[in-house]
Amino acid sequence: MYNKQFPCCPYYMNQVAHLSFNANWRNTIQSFTAISGTITMIEDFYPTQDDESAGCYKLMSLESIERGPVNFVISPGTYFVDHEMVVAGDEVTGFFDANAPALLIYPPQYPAIVMAKNTENQNVTVDYFDYLLISSDGNLKLNIAESTEIILTNDQAFNRYPGNRNLIVVYWPATKSIPAQTTPYKIIVLC
Structure with a gap:
């Protein structure tokens, strides 16, 4: 009666009836989410311990009216609209993939795909x-x-x-x- 393959699972599991794990099960279409706010800080971010990535990644902290504090990881692949240089105090909007896995930390931290400096007429x-x-x-x-x-x-x-x-x-x-x-x-x- 017990499943001999999995002693911790007392229920019979028909291996043929269940699909095997497929890495493509996730939604592969990106769904973009935007967060706007004021930049409070930009500092170096170290995704790995090697010296090759030193200075290539930034951690941009925003204060958003709707969501409170939010961090964006800025990578060399992050696209800045109009190639604008941004500094603390600028109003920006960051776009990230809402379907991508995110760290469960506070403040939330997202890898930025696109950053845009907010202007009046654009x-x-x-x-x-x-x-x-x-x-x-x-x-x-x-x-x-x-x-x-x-x-x-x-x-x-x-x-x-x-x-x-x-x-x-x-x-x-x-x-x-x-x-x-x-x-x-x-x-x-x-x-």
């Missing part, structure tokens, strides 16, 4: 946009104009249609329709 959104260029939450539709700059994170031109991809969208105010519509002046494709 909005930044990071999301997956479908073939019709509608965001994953259905709240924003992009209208591409001839003046829209579409580039890669290395500032090289992207010559394909940007739909069905993760995009960084930099735009001015949008319409108040549902979904809101905007003609972005810059789209950065996250490949």
Whole structure:
């Protein structure tokens, strides 16, 4: 009656009926979450003990009105919109993958994928946009104009249609329709 393979489990477990562990079971599509706040501190972060990574990673602490204190790990791969240099006291928005595992510490700490310095006349959104260029939450539709700059994170031109991809969208105010519509002046494709 007892499972002889697992003495601590008194229930019979049919090994054939259960699926084996598959590393692809997680949701592989990134779902981006944004946190805005004021930078309170930027300091060196050491993800490993070797000297090769010394100075390459930063820990950016924010004070967010909605979430309180939050830390972002800034890696060499973190994209800064408009390649802006940020310092303590700046208002910024950090974007991270909401599906990625996170450390259960306080204050919460997230690996930043995109950072944007907040300015009055500029909005930044990071999301997956479908073939019709509608965001994953259905709240924003992009209208591409001839003046829209579409580039890669290395500032090289992207010559394909940007739909069905993760995009960084930099735009001015949008319409108040549902979904809101905007003609972005810059789209950065996250490949």
